Amino acid sequence: MYDDPGSTGVQVLKPTQIETTHESESHLTMQVVNHIRAMIEDGTLKPGEKIPPEREFAQKLKISRASLRTGIGYMAAMGIMKVRHGVGTFIAEGPPEIGKSSLGLLGALHGFKSWQMFEARLLLEGKMAALAAERGKEEHFTLLAEEVAEMYATIDDPEEYLIHDVRFHRTIAAASGNPILASLMETITSALYDGRRKTVGLTRALKDSADVHREIYRAIRTRNSSEAQRLMERHIQSAKDAQDDEERMASRKRKTTRTPANGKVAV
Amino acid sequence: MYDDPGSTGVQVLKPTQIETTHESESHLTMQVVNHIRAMIEDGTLKPGEKIPPEREFAQKLKISRASLRTGIGYMAAMGIMKVRHGVGTFIAEGPPEIGKSSLGLLGALHGFKSWQMFEARLLLEGKMAALAAERGKEEHFTLLAEEVAEMYATIDDPEEYLIHDVRFHRTIAAASGNPILASLMETITSALYDGRRKTVGLTRALKDSADVHREIYRAIRTRNSSEAQRLMERHIQSAKDAQDDEERMASRKRKTTRTPANGKVAV
DNA sequence: GAGCACAAGAGGTCAGACCACTTTGTCTGC
DNA sequence: GCAGACAAAGTGGTCTGACCTCTTGTGCTC
Numbered sequence: 001m002y003d004d005p006g007s008t009g010v011q012v013l014k015p016t017q018i019e020t021t022h023e024s025e026s027h028l029t030m031q032v033v034n035h036i037r038a039m040i041e042d043g044t045l046k047p048g049e050k051i052p053p054e055r056e057f058a059q060k061l062k063i064s065r066a067s068l069r070t071g072i073g074y075m076a077a078m079g080i081m082k083v084r085h086g087v088g089t090f091i092a093e094g095p096p097e098i099g100k101s102s103l104g105l106l107g108a109l110h111g112f113k114s115w116q117m118f119e120a121r122l123l124l125e126g127k128m129a130a131l132a133a134e135r136g137k138e139e140h141f142t143l144l145a146e147e148v149a150e151m152y153a154t155i156d157d158p159e160e161y162l163i164h165d166v167r168f169h170r171t172i173a174a175a176s177g178n179p180i181l182a183s184l185m186e187t188i189t190s191a192l193y194d195g196r197r198k199t200v201g202l203t204r205a206l207k208d209s210a211d212v213h214r215e216i217y218r219a220i221r222t223r224n225s226s227e228a229q230r231l232m233e234r235h236i237q238s239a240k241d242a243q244d245d246e247e248r249m250a251s252r253k254r255k256t257t258r259t260p261a262n263g264k265v266a267v
Numbered sequence: 268m269y270d271d272p273g274s275t276g277v278q279v280l281k282p283t284q285i286e287t288t289h290e291s292e293s294h295l296t297m298q299v300v301n302h303i304r305a306m307i308e309d310g311t312l313k314p315g316e317k318i319p320p321e322r323e324f325a326q327k328l329k330i331s332r333a334s335l336r337t338g339i340g341y342m343a344a345m346g347i348m349k350v351r352h353g354v355g356t357f358i359a360e361g362p363p364e365i366g367k368s369s370l371g372l373l374g375a376l377h378g379f380k381s382w383q384m385f386e387a388r389l390l391l392e393g394k395m396a397a398l399a400a401e402r403g404k405e406e407h408f409t410l411l412a413e414e415v416a417e418m419y420a421t422i423d424d425p426e427e428y429l430i431h432d433v434r435f436h437r438t439i440a441a442a443s444g445n446p447i448l449a450s451l452m453e454t455i456t457s458a459l460y461d462g463r464r465k466t467v468g469l470t471r472a473l474k475d476s477a478d479v480h481r482e483i484y485r486a487i488r489t490r491n492s493s494e495a496q497r498l499m500e501r502h503i504q505s506a507k508d509a510q511d512d513e514e515r516m517a518s519r520k521r522k523t524t525r526t527p528a529n530g531k532v533a534v
Numbered sequence: 535g536a537g538c539a540c541a542a543g544a545g546g547t548c549a550g551a552c553c554a555c556t557t558t559g560t561c562t563g564c
Numbered sequence: 565g566c567a568g569a570c571a572a573a574g575t576g577g578t579c580t581g582a583c584c585t586c587t588t589g590t591g592c593t594c
Contacts, residue, residue: 025340025343025344025350026352026576026577026578027577028577028578029340029577033372037372037375040375040376041375047376047377053543053544053545054544054545055544055545063578063579064578064579064580065579065580065581066333066577066578066579066580067577067578067579069337069545069546070336070337070340070577070578073292073296073337073340073341073344074340074341074343074344075344075372076292076341077292077340077341077342077344077345078344078345078372078373079373080372080373080376083292083545083546084544084545084586084587085293085544085545085546085585085586085587086543086544086545086546086585086586086587086588087543087544087545087586087587087588088543088544088545089544089545091376092376096373096376096377098365098370098373098454103365103447103450105300105304105342105345105347106345106346106347106363106365106450108304108307108308109307109314109347109358109359109363110314110363110446111446112446112447116445116446116447116448117447119445119447119448120445120447120448120451123390123391123394123448124390127390178383178386178387179377179378179379179383180370180379180383180384180386180387180455181383181386181387181390183370183373184387184451187365188447293545293546293547294546295546295547296546320574320575320576321575321576322575330547330548331547331548331549332548332549332550333546333547333548333549334546334547334548336576336577337546337547350576350577351555351556351575351576352554352555352556352575352576352577353554353555353556353557353574353575353576353577354555354556354557354574354575354576355574355575355576356575356576
């Protein structure tokens with residue numbers, strides 16, 4: 001696997017290897033991270049809130065602005081904070097993503113394949129659909145129903161449709177009661193989006209798509225977890241197939257008149 | 268779910284919301300990230316290799332050293348690069364982790380619970396065990412067998428044992444043929460480790476633990492994927508139970524003589 | 535009342551000096 | 565000749581303080 005150079009290679013035991021996880025990033029960077037973390041944990045800082053201006057905050061922490069910025073950059077990279085030029089720095093809110101573009105970068109390093117992303121999605125979303133059926137609360141069902149309705153309503157407007165599509169999946173994630181799984185999903189789907197900018201003819205079968213979502217909703221609503229999982233898995237699988245088709249088509253002919261502008265993916 | 272303030276709250280549609288994913292981090296930071304990304308993709312830079320010294324590299328990119336450092340810090344935060352004071356900056360190698368301490372920090376924000384981590388692990392590792400049984404190659408089986416042997420051999424040395432334990436699980440991840448799932452697992456387990464530093468009496472049942480690993484190995488070896496998954500899930504479940512016990516014990520009585528120093532978790 | 539201009543506040547970048555850690559190779563003393 | 569101490573080079577870490585750019589709000593003008 002990772003530290004195996006050749007075929008003969010066996011056991012080169014470096015007992016400390018496991019520990020390598022920690023001890024990164026200089027002292028001051030971590031000081032900033034921990035300070036902010038502490039402020040979050042004790043409630044001084046809540047998601048969406050703004051931290052003090054850099055100059056001021058740096059002075060309070062008795063470090064230079066440069067060091068403070070390093071720490072902020074670190075947390076911004078992890079998606080914990082959002083920095084807005086000319087406005088301020090904020091604690092992130094909304095669906096937690098484990099590490100934004102992280103997956104995309106890692107992909108470049110280790111050669112992640114598209115089908116692997118779908119396999120992961122299949123697993124995660126399938127399980128979450130099942131969990132949503134078991135643990136979902138009334139308000140989740142309500143939201144899901146609304147999104148399905150909106151999907152049917154915007155069936156002629158791919159842009160709008162996509163929004164509700166995404167929301168539907170996020171609501172299921174929320175209903176699953178496990179934010180960690182939700183984060184993982186968010187990470188992967190976001191890599192799937194802007195990582196490649198797939199261009200998919202959304203118009204093709206939005207009606208079918210809406211129908212499937214409706215079925216999934218029903219299964220969850222009636223707490224039929226195995227059915228929910230099955231439907232969700234089939235749904236993702238067909239999304240994958242659609243993308244594969246699209247890809248094959250695109251690579252075979254570059255001149256097909258269509259290609260509906262900046263791509264979105266039907267989820 | 269995320270953007271739902273009250274009970275009446277419905278549909279406050281902000282069509283651009285989905286796009287919010289991109290457009291973060293200033294221009295120069297991204298320039299650095301993209302430049303390095305390009306160098307990785309075209310093979311100029313490979314995992315484990317060192318990038319040029321900051322002063323030199325900054326000059327080459329025609330940006331200030333400070334900006335370069337921001338970019339490097341960004342990638343370091345995502346686990347793409349490792350910075351070693353006094354030595355140099357390197358492209359990360361080894362098991363890719365989506366975002367190091369990211370989960371821990373996000374946990375502080377969104378209140379991740381321990382059982383949720385185990386639920387995620389159960390799902391991921393269970394699936395990977397099944398996949399390993401289906402897709403594993405001879406060399407993976409060999410490595411797995413070796414690790415099992417080492418486990419039995421180091422049954423009296425928890426420290427050593429843990430190393431092989433971890434390697435066993437990583438080898439399965441590698442054998443699953445899906446590095447994305449492997450990354451997700453790595454992320455979660457690392458958060459489980461140093462996120463809390465659970466103290467678990469390892470000595471308790473290392474023999475049993477080794478036996479279980481052996482059984483899992485056998486199932487994978489004989490390509491019995493459902494059995495592999497079942498055993499792995501049971502294994503993780505019992506690890507969770509053990510930790511729960513430990514926790515309950517620790518919180519009830521703080522004076523129990525044991526507590527074998529800096530904690531490791533039996534995997 | 536609708537625009538527009540400007541000022542204030544906040545993050546972004548820069549330059550250059552200096553500090554701290556690693557590594558390496560030489561020099562010294564035994 | 566060898567071991568240990570030391571010095572220097574190379575590289576990341578931090579600081580200072582100035583200046584640039586973006587966003588937002590205010591108040592003036594028409």
